[in-house]
Amino acid sequence: MDRKAWIAIILSVIGLGTWQWFYVKNYSLTPEQKAAAAEAAQAESATVAAASPQAPPTATSPETTASASGTATTTPTRSEIPVMTARRESLSNQNAEYVFSNDLGGIEQATLLLHFGEHKNAVFINDSSALPIGAIGEKPESPWGGFTMVADAGKGEVVFSRTDEDGLETIKRFYISSGDDKADLYRLRLELAFRNTGRGQVSRQGYFVSTGGAAPIHPKDLPMYTKFDWMHGDGDFEKIDVNWFNASSVPLLGIPIREARALYDEQKPDVAWAGVASQYFCTIVTTERTKGRSTWASRFDASRADGAKVQGIQGGLGMPEFTLAPGEELKESFLIYIGPKELQRLEKLGAGQDEVMSFGMFGIVSKFLLWAMNRLQGVLHSYALAIIVLTLLIKSALWPIQNKATNQMRKMSLLSPKMTEVREKYKDDPQKMNTKMMELYKDYGVNPLSGCLPMLIQIPIFFGFYTMLGSAIELRNSHFLWITDLSQPDTIWHIPGINFPVNLLPILMAGTMIWQMAISPKSGDAMQQRLFYFMPVIFLVFCYNYASGLALYWTTQNIFSIVQLYLTRNKPLPTLEKKATPAVKKGAPPAKKKKKRPGQ
Numbered sequence: 097m098d099r100k101a102w103i104a105i106i107l108s109v110i111g112l113g114t115w116q117w118f119y120v121k122n123y124s125l126t127p128e129q130k131a132a133a134a135e136a137a138q139a140e141s142a143t144v145a146a147a148s149p150q151a152p153p154t155a156t157s158p159e160t161t162a163s164a165s166g167t168a169t170t171t172p173t174r175s176e177i178p179v180m181t182a183r184r185e186s187l188s189n190q191n192a193e194y195v196f197s198n199d200l201g202g203i204e205q206a207t208l209l210l211h212f213g214e215h216k217n218a219v220f221i222n223d224s225s226a227l228p229i230g231a232i233g234e235k236p237e238s239p240w241g242g243f244t245m246v247a248d249a250g251k252g253e254v255v256f257s258r259t260d261e262d263g264l265e266t267i268k269r270f271y272i273s274s275g276d277d278k279a280d281l282y283r284l285r286l287e288l289a290f291r292n293t294g295r296g297q298v299s300r301q302g303y304f305v306s307t308g309g310a311a312p313i314h315p316k317d318l319p320m321y322t323k324f325d326w327m328h329g330d331g332d333f334e335k336i337d338v339n340w341f342n343a344s345s346v347p348l349l350g351i352p353i354r355e356a357r358a359l360y361d362e363q364k365p366d367v368a369w370a371g372v373a374s375q376y377f378c379t380i381v382t383t384e385r386t387k388g389r390s391t392w393a394s395r396f397d398a399s400r401a402d403g404a405k406v407q408g409i410q411g412g413l414g415m416p417e418f419t420l421a422p423g424e425e426l427k428e429s430f431l432i433y434i435g436p437k438e439l440q441r442l443e444k445l446g447a448g449q450d451e452v453m454s455f456g457m458f459g460i461v462s463k464f465l466l467w468a469m470n471r472l473q474g475v476l477h478s479y480a481l482a483i484i485v486l487t488l489l490i491k492s493a494l495w496p497i498q499n500k501a502t503n504q505m506r507k508m509s510l511l512s513p514k515m516t517e518v519r520e521k522y523k524d525d526p527q528k529m530n531t532k533m534m535e536l537y538k539d540y541g542v543n544p545l546s547g548c549l550p551m552l553i554q555i556p557i558f559f560g561f562y563t564m565l566g567s568a569i570e571l572r573n574s575h576f577l578w579i580t581d582l583s584q585p586d587t588i589w590h591i592p593g594i595n596f597p598v599n600l601l602p603i604l605m606a607g608t609m610i611w612q613m614a615i616s617p618k619s620g621d622a623m624q625q626r627l628f629y630f631m632p633v634i635f636l637v638f639c640y641n642y643a644s645g646l647a648l649y650w651t652t653q654n655i656f657s658i659v660q661l662y663l664t665r666n667k668p669l670p671t672l673e674k675k676a677t678p679a680v681k682k683g684a685p686p687a688k689k690k691k692k693r694p695g696q
Contacts, residue, residue: 185247185254189274191281192434201243201256201268202228202306203284206434208377212573213313217401221377221434224398225309225410229379229432230270230286232303236359236392236412239306240266263294264420282435286381288428292420299419304392304412305430307381310372311398311408316584316641321375321566324393324411325452328364333451334391336360338409341395360393360411367391368447370413371433376569376583378437378452381413382445384429390414436569439466453567461560466568473570480576483645487652494553495660502616502664558650565643574645582645599640601647606636608654615661 183198190209197204206221206229213219222229233239243256243266256268269287273280286305292298312322322338343356367388371380393411400406418426433445442450455462465486472482491498514536522529565571571582579586579601587597609632639647 183245185245187247187249187252187254187272189252189272189281194270194272194284194434196245196247196254196270197228198243198245198256200228200231200239200241201245201258202230203270203308203432203434204228206379208435211377211436211569213401219313219377220401221310221379222308224311224396224408226396227306227308227410227412229306229308229381229434230268230430231306232266232268232288234301234303236304236394243268259293260298262296262298263292263422264298264300265291265293267291282433282441284432284434286430286432288430289425290418290420290427291425292422295422297419297421300417302389302415302417304390304414305381307370307372307411307413308379308434309396309398309408309410310374310377310379312400312406313374313377314584315400315402315404317375319407321373322407322409323373323452323454324360324370324391324409325373325378325380326362326367326370326391326411326413327448327451328367328388331448332364333448334362334364335454336393336409338395338407358394361390362392363390363414365389367413369449370411371449371452372409372411373437373452375567376437376572377435378433380433380442380445380449380452382431382433382447382449383413383415384431386416386428388413389416437567438569439463453564455560455563455567458556458560458563461556462564465557465560466564466570470570478576479571479574479582479645480579480648483582483649484652487649488656490557491653491656491660497553498657498660499664502661554653558646561646561649562638562642565645571643571645576648579644579648582648583643585641586644586647597641599644599647601644601651602636602639605639605647605651605654606632608651608658609635612654612658612661615658 184204185196187194187196188209192209193207194203195205195207196202203222205223208219208221211219227239231239240258243258245254245256247254252272252274254270256270257266259265267289269289271285271287273283288305290300307324310322312319319339320337323335324337325333325335327333340360341357344353345351365387367383367390369380369382370388370391371378372393373379391411391413393409396408396410398406398408413430415428420426431445433442433449435441437453439450439453442452453462468486468489469479469482472485473479476482476485515533518532518536519529522532565583569583574582576582578588585597585599586601588600589598590596591598613629613631635650639650
């Protein structure tokens with residue numbers, strides 16, 4: 097390898113080390129922290145086990161915590177209304193089991209039966225949130241409690257009811273989906289009825305319906321995937337992640353920009369739905385009759401299955417105020433989705449709920465790649481093989497463009513001596529040098545940017561894979577060779593002492609990129625060469641702690657390109673001929689200038 101290749105390797109190592117230091121510092125727990133978290137989880141479990149399961153819950157007040165700025169903030173917690181007896185009922189279908197609780201009248205926890213978390217543990221949704229899914233109230237910090245509960249497993253129905261002192265009766269009916277329609281098995285319907293049983297008029301200044309909460313499930317889940325999403329108006333999508341509540345300051349300087357925030361509260365008309373999401377799972381509450389008018393979200397402390405402490409996000413969908421005369425009734429209904437972030441399931445919800453996938457500006461590319469990958473997996477029965485075959489199909493389609501680019505790069509290599517002469521001759525006049533260089537390219541029919549074209553085409557595909565693999569659940573728990581989960585980094589070892597993970601596939605990816613550049617025809621443009629030698633650093637940093645499926649795609653396309661270069665490099669060198677300029681015939685009269693007409 098030449099000197100530039102070694103520089104690229106050194107820069108790759110430096111970039112990887114810097115990113116890993118930042119990642120471990122901000123997103124990972126040290127072994128001591130993990131041990132402390134495990135001990136805290138065991139102590140908490142022992143405390144819960146010692147408590148009587150039938151003991152009546154005591155009234156609680158909004159929990160007060162101190163923000164990073166030292167200001168006391170209020171976090172939404174359980175209702176202040178005491179409950180006579182704590183009861184729980186479980187209903188299930190083929191896909192999920194739901195635990196209903198009568199204290200706040202909602203879904204306290206959902207277990208997804210077809211998915212597994214870390215160490216083959218079940219995936220629990222909303223197990224750490226302060227609010228059940230479907231809880232209601234006028235304010236986030238004081239949801240309504242005191243519900244009675246009647247469950248009918250045969251009908252798949254749970255009914256909650258309570259009556260306030262002013263005569264307002266609230267009835268909530270949850271229906272779980274069952275039967276052979278697998279598309280509906282992650283859906284529930286909530287029918288809500290308010291009836292005035294008193295003699296006077298009753299009114300409420302609006303109410304919210306809780307989305308429950310979401311928290312990271314896998315140790316490698318990044319905070320940016322723990323989100324609160326909602327849509328209003330004509331398809332206006334809004335989102336925040338769990339870091340939105342943090343205090344912020346100017347990087348490096350540490351100058352404060354804003355204090356920590358306890359509550360996200362937005363007032364917007366025509367809110368269609370709101371939901372919370374982790375990296376691969378989500379809960380979405382969609383209005384079916386009256387549109388919402390606001391949303392709110394807050395952060396809470398949660399625990400993963402391994403005992404590690406993480407931060408989750410919970411929220412609610414705000415509904416309009418109402419006034420009821422004696423005997424009058426108001427009915428609303430909501431569709432609740434609790435399940436995996438599968439694009440086809442979310443699209444069938446019909447109100448833009450697939451936006452929780454957060455595919456971004458490359459959404460069209462991501463959706464096509466996901467569709468193609470699923471189709472190939474149906475034939476090959478392996479997502480890894482589907483990624484490899486899809487990569488080969490993409491590279492085959494780009495073969496003519498790559499061949500043309502390679503031919504142009506070989507021409508550039510032949511033109512290099514002439515380019516060097518121009519640089520030496522006009523080194524003191526950069527503007528003149530650039531003009532002469534462009535004339536040189538034009539005279540010999542060489543496009544200096546042609547070598548970048550295949551890479552530019554690949555960039556949208558790369559980021560399409562990047563955003564798609566960040567949310568699509570298909571690769572989760574998929575195996576391939578030494579890779580145990582294509583949705584996670586393929587860590588094969590940790591360096592003792594510094595706990596640095598060795599992820600083999602991204603290293604192979606960077607190595608194949610350097611190999612590809614080493615055998616590619618060298619362009620005479622020094623700036624372009626330096627840009628190419630930075631690419632392994634950029635891609636290594638992008639992919640090192642990301643889904644190994646992304647590194648598998650890019651490694652496969654690198655190997656394909658290397659084979660293509662070896663097949664084309666033995667072809668005869670292209671001829672470098674100066675383009676002929678049109679000759680003027682001798683004796684021919686010069687062309688007459690056309691007189692301009694008045695007004696032209």
